[in-house]
Each structure stands twice: as structure tokens, then as C-alpha cells.
Amino acid sequence: MEFRRLTINDEKLFMEYFNAWGEEQESIVPSATNFKRYKSFQDFINNLEEREKSYEVLNTTLFLIVDGKIIGSSNIRHYLNEFLMNYGGHVGYGVRPDMRGQGYASKILNESLKFLKSLNLEKALITCDEENIASRKVILNNGGVQDQSHIREDGGVTNRFWIVIK
Structure with missing residues (x-):
């Protein structure tokens, strides 16, 4: 298992991953x-x-x-602005549709927290849409403690969680 940046040599690997998202390509996360x-x-x-x-x-x-297959990815924000405090948090992660439900999202979030620790962060804000039960479970399984939710302009609710980085 590897958790790393891609290089120019990873084009074939990445394109297989991107194509695996199928109809969900437009909403790929991150x-x-x-x-x-x-x-x-x-x-x-x-x-x-x-x-x-x-x-x-x-x-x-x-x-x-x-x-030899990309399972998922994570976009890790080094610090937060006002928008990220309400919507995006420190980490946005996704798992390709054909590999979901196998614990990979928890692994990606855990590895992302390790990266944040290397940036000397003591806690991380992780968010998910209220209806995203799977992501909520991943966050809670990684030590997430729910904070006040944010009501978006579209009326939807973004749940916010803090995780102490160990």
C-alpha cells in the first residue's frame, strides 16, 4: 500500500482510476x-x-x-479559511465507486491525519453532507467529535467534526 503524490509517470494508473468513476466523474471527490x-x-x-x-x-x-491500483485520494488543506471552516474542512477524500464499503475511506482519512500531523496541526476539521451516512461513519471511526453543523445557502446541512491528531 502507498499513500503518495502522483508523478508524470502515473498517467496510465490515474486514467484507469478516473475512468472507474464512470457517471460520477463530474462529482469526483476531491x-x-x-x-x-x-x-x-x-x-x-x-x-x-x-x-x-x-x-x-x-x-x-x-x-x-x-x-497497483488507485483506490482513492485525499485533498489535504494545510490551514483553513472562512469557507473551509464551514464547508470543506482540512480533508476532502473519495474512494472510487467499485471499491467502496471496504474500509478504504477510513484508511485514507487516517493517512491524511498523519500528513496533517507532519504540518504540526493538533486537530483537524472534517466535514460531510448530513445525508452522507458512510462519510459520517468514517469520520466517527477516526475519532471525530461533532461540532455545530453549518446550514448552506441551498438549505442543505454540512456536518462538522473535529479530530484530535495523535
């Missing part, structure tokens, strides 16, 4: 991995690298690779 936003794989890799150096909120995108 959104930074939506390949349709980029002109080429090189542009995609360059964008992910740039996000770590010069971006409104510095962030790192890492991929969980098991047995």
Missing part, C-alpha cells in the same frame, strides 16, 4: 482530481504541485494505491 478541468495529464500534475506552493489555501493531494 474535486481537484477532476481530470476534465485540465488540458493534459502534465497540466494536472503541474496544478497539484502548484497548489502546494502558491494557492489561496495551500493543499496537497495524495492517492491511496493498493496492488
